[in-house]
Structures are given as C-alpha cells and as structure tokens.
Amino acid sequence: MQSASIPDFVLYGEKLDNDAAEFAHIEAIATRSALYDWEINAHRHLRSVQALLLFQGQVRFRCDDLVRELGAPCFMIVPIGSVHGFSFTPESSGYVLTLSAGFTSRATGNEDPLLRLLTQGTCGAIPEANLRRVTSLCEEMIECQADWRAPQPLFLALAEALVRSLPAPAQAECADEERLAAFRRLIETNLREHHSLDWYAARLNITTKTLTRTCRRRLDCTPMELIHMRLLLEARRLLRFTNAGVAQVAEELGFADSSYFSRFYTRHRGRRPAQDRHLQVADDPRSPVS
Structure with missing residues (x-):
C-alpha cells in the first residue's frame, strides 16, 4: 500500500526520539x-x-x-x-x-x-x-x-x-488576531475530527456569532470557510507530495468516504482530486507562507 504521509524530519533525513523536549x-x-x-x-x-x-x-x-x-x-x-x-x-x-x-x-x-x-x-x-x-x-x-x-x-x-535580526511579517492590525490565533490552533489539532462550529466556539468561550464576526472582519470569510480552506490545503499537500490515492487521502483527513471527499474537493477546488496529484506548484507571488 502506498503511503499517505509526507516525510517528517527533525533534520532532513533524520528522526529524533520523542522524549527530546527541546533541541x-x-x-x-x-x-x-x-x-x-x-x-x-x-x-x-x-x-x-x-x-x-x-x-x-x-x-x-x-x-x-x-x-x-x-x-x-x-x-x-x-x-x-x-x-x-x-x-x-x-x-x-x-x-x-x-x-x-x-x-x-x-x-x-x-x-x-x-x-x-x-x-x-x-x-x-x-x-x-x-x-x-x-x-x-x-x-x-x-x-x-x-x-x-x-x-x-x-x-x-x-x-x-x-x-530578531530578520524582518518580520507585518504587524496584525487589531486584537481579533489573538482570538483568530486560538481558533487556528484548535483547527490544527482537531482538523480530522470535523467538529461543528458550536464545538469550536464553546472551546473559545465565545458565541458562534462572535466567531463569525471576527472571521468576517479580519479574514473576509466565515469560520467554516476557514476550516474548509485548511482541510483543502492539507488535502492538496497529501495529493501533491505523497503517493497516496484519493481514498487514502480521504481516510487520512477523516472523511466518511472517498466520494464525499471528492465532492468536497471538487466544490472548493474546481477540479477533481485526482487531477491535482503530483502537480508542480505554480508560481504565485500573492500566496502566503502558511
């Protein structure tokens, strides 16, 4: 079976024991x-x-x-x-x-x-x-x-x-950034669980309306759109940088079945997941590092 994992190293080509807390x-x-x-x-x-x-x-x-x-x-x-x-x-x-x-x-x-x-x-x-x-x-x-x-x-x-001697990205413009950072951390650690928006809001100790207003004000998108964008990014990573098939990627990302994953991917990407496998990343000067 082909792998659905992207190579993960501490130093390129090297692993490190999990008990090494700091290095x-x-x-x-x-x-x-x-x-x-x-x-x-x-x-x-x-x-x-x-x-x-x-x-x-x-x-x-x-x-x-x-x-x-x-x-x-x-x-x-x-x-x-x-x-x-x-x-x-x-x-x-x-x-x-x-x-x-x-x-x-x-x-x-x-x-x-x-x-x-x-x-x-x-x-x-x-x-x-x-x-x-x-x-x-x-x-x-x-x-x-x-x-x-x-x-x-x-x-x-x-x-x-x-x-500290290197130029940093531009300063965030308002205090909403702290709330968004916490939301993003929750997305990262629970991406494959497909939780509801209410679940995220409860753990941020805010209402879904507040979370929605924050995302619209700062990112011009809804919270669920942000979650979907992150899922899509991870799907594109796995399709592009591993030998995994579409069904394996769907399973890795917690989708109930590959058909549902394919519909999700096509709806947001405008192309089927199979079409994006191993494509070269296009130059796009507007793309952020994420």
Whole structure:
C-alpha cells in the first residue's frame, strides 16, 4: 500500500526520539545539501521551525503554495508543519538553523515580531544593515554548538538574536488576531475530527456569532470557510507530495468516504482530486507562507 504521509524530519533525513523536549541545531547548507546534489525534496517538520540563511548562491524555495527564486543574501523561515523544499545552485553557502517548537516561548507576547516570524513564516532579502551581524551570529553558534539535543542558554540566546535580526511579517492590525490565533490552533489539532462550529466556539468561550464576526472582519470569510480552506490545503499537500490515492487521502483527513471527499474537493477546488496529484506548484507571488 502506498503511503499517505509526507516525510517528517527533525533534520532532513533524520528522526529524533520523542522524549527530546527541546533541541536547537545549526549547520552549513553544504553539509547536507551537497549530499543530495543540492536538492532537498519536499518534507516538513512537525516539531520544529527552521530558518535558512543564504550568503552565497541562489535557491528555489518552495513552501506549500509559495514558490520563490531568491539570491543571496536572503533568508527563509519555515513554520511548523509547512511542506517545503529547496533547490540550491552548486556551492551555495550559508546556514540552516532548526529550533524546537518551544522556542516560540521566548516571545514577549502576541505582538512580538519574533512570534510572527516563527509562526507565520516569511522569506526575503537579509537587510544590508544586519548582514554582518547575522553572519557573525551564525559563525558564533557553529563554534559554541555542543549537544544540540540539550542546547545551552548561550546558543539559544544567540539564536534569538539572529531571528530578531530578520524582518518580520507585518504587524496584525487589531486584537481579533489573538482570538483568530486560538481558533487556528484548535483547527490544527482537531482538523480530522470535523467538529461543528458550536464545538469550536464553546472551546473559545465565545458565541458562534462572535466567531463569525471576527472571521468576517479580519479574514473576509466565515469560520467554516476557514476550516474548509485548511482541510483543502492539507488535502492538496497529501495529493501533491505523497503517493497516496484519493481514498487514502480521504481516510487520512477523516472523511466518511472517498466520494464525499471528492465532492468536497471538487466544490472548493474546481477540479477533481485526482487531477491535482503530483502537480508542480505554480508560481504565485500573492500566496502566503502558511
């Protein structure tokens, strides 16, 4: 039977024992990429966020529906769970920093740019004014790295300084963002259960009307549309990045039967799920990193 799972690693090609609560690791891009002919295939990290810093060369960066061609000096932040891959020009140089999910607790609050960087993800040029600082921090972390499964406070402090030297996504415009963030977290952890809107609202301690007003005001969609968009994104990931058939994807996502899943997919996507299997992601500069 073909697999319905997208490869999940801590470091590309490597797993980690589940009892490792905290970890942090940095390595040169060439350390791993050169072994794979500078091509890192689609995969994701379910327990960590990753920052890639490119100081020389070019990269074709893919993260879910986002595709970018970037030249050094540039950076990419990959949030937890996003399917991503890299294609580097030979002899590219830079570093890959991997941080366990708990690193986000270093943020001082919901409006901290650090939190937006690590949870929303982004990519772009490293500001010229910060380039020397970013380079030095990477080199210093390489020097002080010991057991990456038990990172030292100095290493984590340097990692925070590095991430804070990168431009963050735009600031959220209102307090609704906190409520939406909690709603999104519930969606992520209960996506396959297909709960009702009342179920979500009850766990947010608000009414369905309040949740609906928040989503319409901030996202111009209903809460159920947001849930459906997330289900559709996961379905597209599984169809594109695994060898699973439509029936397996339907089962993985908690649909009662593959026919119902196919109708759901076609209604929202405008094409049958079988048509989207293994298609290349199209360039779309409007697509967000998610």
